[in-house]
Amino acid sequence: MNAAGPGRRADSRRNRQRLLDAAEEVIERDGAQASLEEIARRAGVGSATLHRHFPSRQALLNAVFHEGVERLCRRARELADGLAPRDALAVWLEELTTYTTTTRGLAMTLMSGPGGAIAVEDSCHGLIHDAAARLVTDAEKAEVLRAEVAPHELIALANAISLASEGDPGSARRLLALALGGVLKSPPAKV
Known part of the structure; x- marks a missing residue:
């Protein structure tokens, strides 16, 4: 069980960084009203993962x-x-x-x-x-x-x-x- 915990934390950090990288690209193109769905899609995660990391726009x-x-x-x-x-x-x-x-x-x-x-x-x-x-x-x-x-x-x-x-x-x-x-x-x- 302990082995899964650190793995999830590392995975969570990677997902967060992928979300930030995707958000930077999409926001640069579309501004502050950029599609959150598109950001999640570009990051390769679901919208639930996006909202888990960032509860609001x-x-x-x-x-x-x-x-x-x-x-x-x-x-x-x-x-x-x-x-x-x-x-x-x-x-x-x-x-x-x-x-x-x-x-x-x-x-x-x-x-x-x-x-x-x-x-x-x-x-x-x-x-x-x-x-x-x-x-x-x-x-x-x-x-x-x-x-x-x-x-x-x-x-x-x-x-x-x-x-x-x-x-x-x-x-x-x-x-x-x-x-x-x-x-x-x-x-x-x-x-």
């Missing part, structure tokens, strides 16, 4: 995008530690917008939140919110951001731009620059 999306989102969050910390608050926020929002523009399905995932099956703090949505919150707090303290701007609003703005510019990072950067003109205070004039 949101849980699957979170797993697919988690590594990239963690990189964005590390980048937010690096920028906060290395740049002036205004620049750190602007650069990170541009990187977030560019990444979500070119990573099909991520903007929709971030807009819909964690979805109950995932702890908020472990979800892509929660991680991005925490990264944005630090940058927003720093920018507010430095008085370079309008006081009424909240982190979730900037994330929604970045996501909306990403959805409007899907696949076109240049357009996304231009739209973000226009939008930031409305939320960041002008830098002091040089004399």
